[in-house]
Amino acid sequence: EAGVAQSPRYKIIEKRQSVAFWCNPISGHATLYWYQQILGQGPKLLIQFQNNGVVDDSQLPKDRFSAERLKGVDSTLKIQPAKLEDSAVYLCASSLGGVFGEAFFGQGTRLTVV
Amino acid sequence: DQQVKQNSPSLSVQEGRISILNCDYTNSMFDYFLWYKKYPAEGPTFLISISSIKDKNEDGRFTVFLNKSAKHLSLHIVPSQPGDSAVYFCAAMEGDYKLSFGAGTTVTVRA
Numbered sequence: 001e002a003g004v005a006q007s008p009r010y011k012i013i014e015k016r017q018s019v020a021f022w023c024n025p026i027s028g029h030a031t032l033y034w035y036q037q038i039l040g041q042g043p044k045l046l047i048q049f050q051n052n053g054v055v056d057d058s059q060l061p062k063d064r065f066s067a068e069r070l071k072g073v074d075s076t077l078k079i080q081p082a083k084l085e086d087s088a089v090y091l092c093a094s095s096l097g098g099v100f101g102e103a104f105f106g107q108g109t110r111l112t113v114v
Numbered sequence: 115d116q117q118v119k120q121n122s123p124s125l126s127v128q129e130g131r132i133s134i135l136n137c138d139y140t141n142s143m144f145d146y147f148l149w150y151k152k153y154p155a156e157g158p159t160f161l162i163s164i165s166s167i168k169d170k171n172e173d174g175r176f177t178v179f180l181n182k183s184a185k186h187l188s189l190h191i192v193p194s195q196p197g198d199s200a201v202y203f204c205a206a207m208e209g210d211y212k213l214s215f216g217a218g219t220t221v222t223v224r225a
Contacts, residue, residue, distance in 0.1 A: 004157070033213060042118075042203055042215035043158070056212055091157055093213075102148055103213055105157030 002026065004106035006092050012112045018080040021109045025073070025094030031055075032069055033103060034077050035091040043091055049075065050097060082113045117141045118206050120216035128224050133191040135219050137204030140185065144206040144214075149178060149189050152201045152218070161202075162189070194223045 005024040013019050025032050030051050035043035046065065047057040051072035060067070064083070069075040079086055089110050093103040119138045127133045135149075145166040150158035164171040164178045164187070171178050177190045191198055204216040 031210070035215075040217075042120075042217045045212060045214065048211065048213075050210075055210075093157070098210060101210070102160040102163055104160065105150075107155070107157050 004092055004094055004104055006090075006106035006109055008109055009107065010110050010112075012114060013082055015084055015113050016081040018078065019082055019111060020076050020078045021090050021092075021111075023075045023077070023092030023106060025075070025092070026104055028096070029094035029104075030072070030097035031095045031101070031103070032075050033091075033093040033095075034067055034075070035093065037089045037091055037108070039088070046077070079111075082111075084113050087111055087113045116217075117144075118204055118214050118216040120204055120219050122219050123217070124220045124222070126222045126224060127194050129196060130193045133189075133194045133198065133221055133223070135189040135191075135202050135204070135221070137187050137189075137216055138185060139187075139206050141206070141208065141214075142185070143208045145209065146207040147178070147180060147187050148205045148207070148213075149176075150203040150205060150215075152203065158203055191221075194221075196223050196225060199223045 032049040034046045037043045046060045047067045048055040049069040052069045067077045089108040091108045093105040095101040095103040148163040149161040151161045152158045162176045180187045201218045203218045
């Protein structure tokens with residue numbers, strides 16, 4: 001079974017530039033999460049999708065971050081414009097959904113904003 | 115507001131001994147708890163879970179204990195092995211929502 005795929009693995013951009021991350025979840029997984037993990041901290045949930053609908057985006061900085069999941073499969077997370085404090089690893093995860101479904105994570109995208 | 119807390123940032127244990135990792139939570143609506151393990155440059159990997167209707171779940175060398183009244187769970191690794199050296203995250207869910215993580219505990223197993 002293929003895992004969660006993310007790209008790119010690494011990205012360096014200047015502040016005020018834009019950046020986009022892509023995630024392909026495990027086939028058949030209805031739930032998709034985007035997390036931000038700042039060095040030394042635990043993953044922080046940015047947004048949760050159930051199929052192509054948003055379940056929770058309460059911690060997504062909507063003035064600069066946006067995410068979509070077209071056709072309930074792949075997802076993209078965009079930051080525009082980026083700030084220095086956005087430097088982090090962005091993790092995508094997916095699960096079958098329903099209660100008690102553990103999430104499977106991709107390798108993450110390490111973003112450095114200079 | 116951090117709803118899942120791991121107050122010990124690091125733990126060092128000798129190979130063969132028991133590792134005990136602790137986690138506290140504040141949201142009484144959490145009903146499913148998970149532990150994830152993370153190696154450098156990789157995403158977290160699911161390790162073991164427990165639902166709120168149980169107080170113990172065991173899988174090989176890993177056992178998770180849940181004390182709902184204290185809002186506390188722990189992960190026991192017995193015996194600890196060098197390959198267990200990693201960052202361990204405690205996580206919790208409300209039904210199908212809001213998989214929330216603690217800050218992590220870095221475990222180092224000494225030979």
